[in-house]
Amino acid sequence: xxxxxxxxxxxxxxxxALNDVSFKIKSPEVVGFLGPNGxxxxxxxxxxxxxxxxxxxxxxxxxxxxxxxxxxxxxxxxYLSEQNPLYFEMYVREYLSFVAKTHKIKANRIENVIDIxxxxxxxxxxxxxxxxxxxxxxxLAAALLHDxxxxxxxxxxxxxxxxxxxxxxxxxxxxGKHKTVFLSTHIMQEVEAxxxxxIIIDKGKIVADKHLADLKKGQSQVIVVEFDYRVEDxxxxxxxxxxxxxxxxGFVYEITxxxxxxxxxSVFDFANSNQLKILQLNQKNNNLETLFRDLTS
Numbered sequence: 001x002x003x004x005x006x007x008x009x010x011x012x013x014x015x016x017a018l019n020d021v022s023f024k025i026k027s028p029e030v031v032g033f034l035g036p037n038g039x040x041x042x043x044x045x046x047x048x049x050x051x052x053x054x055x056x057x058x059x060x061x062x063x064x065x066x067x068x069x070x071x072x073x074x075x076x077x078x079y080l081s082e083q084n085p086l087y088f089e090m091y092v093r094e095y096l097s098f099v100a101k102t103h104k105i106k107a108n109r110i111e112n113v114i115d116i117x118x119x120x121x122x123x124x125x126x127x128x129x130x131x132x133x134x135x136x137x138x139x140l141a142a143a144l145l146h147d148x149x150x151x152x153x154x155x156x157x158x159x160x161x162x163x164x165x166x167x168x169x170x171x172x173x174x175x176g177k178h179k180t181v182f183l184s185t186h187i188m189q190e191v192e193a194x195x196x197x198x199i200i201i202d203k204g205k206i207v208a209d210k211h212l213a214d215l216k217k218g219q220s221q222v223i224v225v226e227f228d229y230r231v232e233d234x235x236x237x238x239x240x241x242x243x244x245x246x247x248x249x250g251f252v253y254e255i256t257x258x259x260x261x262x263x264x265x266s267v268f269d270f271a272n273s274n275q276l277k278i279l280q281l282n283q284k285n286n287n288l289e290t291l292f293r294d295l296t297s
Contacts, residue, residue, distance in 0.1 A: 001060070002027035002150055002180040003048065008057030009204075010043050017043040018054070019204035025197075027149065030176035032191035033184040035201040036296050041184045042082070044201070045152050048182070049079045062149045078143030082154040086138060088128035092119060095127060096141055103146040110145070117141040117171060133164025140171065151175060153183040157190055169193055188289045198288065202296040215288065222284040223263055226252045228277040239263070239270055254284065 003025040010018040018040045025031050035041050046052040047059055050070040059066040062076040087095055096110045114123050117137045122130055127138060136156060143151060156172065157165050173194050175181055185191060191198055192212065200208040220243060233245040236255055241263065244256040257263045264281055271278050 001025065002029070002062060003182065004058075004060040005044075005048075006058045006060075008044075008047065008054045008059060010040075010047065010052070010054050016204045018047075021057070021201070021204070021206055023199055023206060023209055025180055025182060027180040028176055028178055029197060030173065030181040030183070030195045032195035032198045033182060033201065034186075034188075034191065034198060034292060035184075039201045039296070040204045041201060042154060045079075045154055045182070045184065048150075048152055049077055050074060075146065076149045078146070078148035078151045080136075080139045080143045080151075080153045080156055082158065084135060084139040086127050086135060089126065091126050092123045092130075092138055095138065096145065099142045100145050105145055109147075113141045113144050116144065118167065131164065133160050133167060136160065136164070136168055137171070140168075144175075148179070150180045150182065153181065155184055155186070157185065157187065165190075188292065192288060200292060200295055207295045208291060212288075215291065221257045221260060221263060223255045223257065223267055224248075224252065224280070224282045224284050225255065225267055225271075226250070226279040226281075227271065228279060231276065235274075239266060251279070 001024045005021055005023050008018055008021045009016070021040070021044065033041055033044070043052065047054050047066070048061060050066050050073050053066070061073045064072040064076070066073060090098070093110065093114070096113065097107070100107070100110055114120055117140050119134065119137050119141060122134050127135060130138065140156070153172070157168055160168060169190065172181060172183065176194070176196070183194070195212060197211045198208070198215070199206060228251065230251055231253065233247065236242065236245045236253060239255065241257045241259045242255060243258045246254045248254055255267065262283065264283060267281060268278060
């Protein structure tokens with residue numbers, strides 16, 4: 001296992017930040033760590049990086065115990081905090097060279113990481129001149145310089161515009177093909193786009209730990225379709241595997257199916273055979289969002 005957390009607890013005064021938390025993560029795997037504000041996400045991440053020590057329990061990262069081998073773990077973990085602390089007055093290459101020296105890394109590794117993170121067009125600029133998306137890339141590059149086994153990313157896509165978000169998402173997903181990536185986020189779409197598995201924490205306790213594929217099995221599927229004129233609900237109920245039909249507004253309908261097979265082709269064929277024109281056809285998947293809301297409300 002790449003990460004093993006066994007019965008970890010952490011208390012700040014009277015506040016219980018973590019309460020007997022246990023989970024294991026293999027490599028390679030991208031795991032989303034979800035929870036409302038104050039649930040214990042950042043505390044758990046700081047413990048995994050050995051920045052904090054738990055009050056009880058055991059943490060093992062890349063085979064090393066956090067109690068006895070903090071330095072070994074730091075050599076094998078790359079960490080991007082939510083604030084992404086950077087020296088804005090430094091140039092990109094200058095900053096990465098500074099970080100590389102702290103790890104005693106050869107200079108050629110800097111260019112390799114610049115290429116991996118897509119920083120080449122901006123590498124000659126000062127960090128203060130970069131967009132939020134490229135600043136996130138600089139933070140990721142710094143976390144990757146020592147080629148860690150484990151990447152711990154705290155809210156890595158916060159504040160990014162849609163284009164930046166797609167680029168950083170693609171980068172993280174590619175990194176997850178070869179490394180363990182443990183990331184926290186509030187954005188459900190990010191988890192579904194990047195992660196193999198989700199762990200949900202609430203009030204310091206793990207309330208769910210599921211692979212996304214398992215989460216989707218046996219769940220209802222909602223198709224949103226808009227026709228060019230109003231259709232009777234009874235007409236749409238003739239579709240296979242239909243559980244419910246709801247006219248949300250105008251000529252837009254939400255059709256709920258009792259299957260995880262994509263039913264959009266069936267809806268399209270149904271409309272075509274009945275001389276209906278489709279103006280929009282989308283799959284609406286609220287499984288993860290619904291689970292999160294149910295478990296943390």
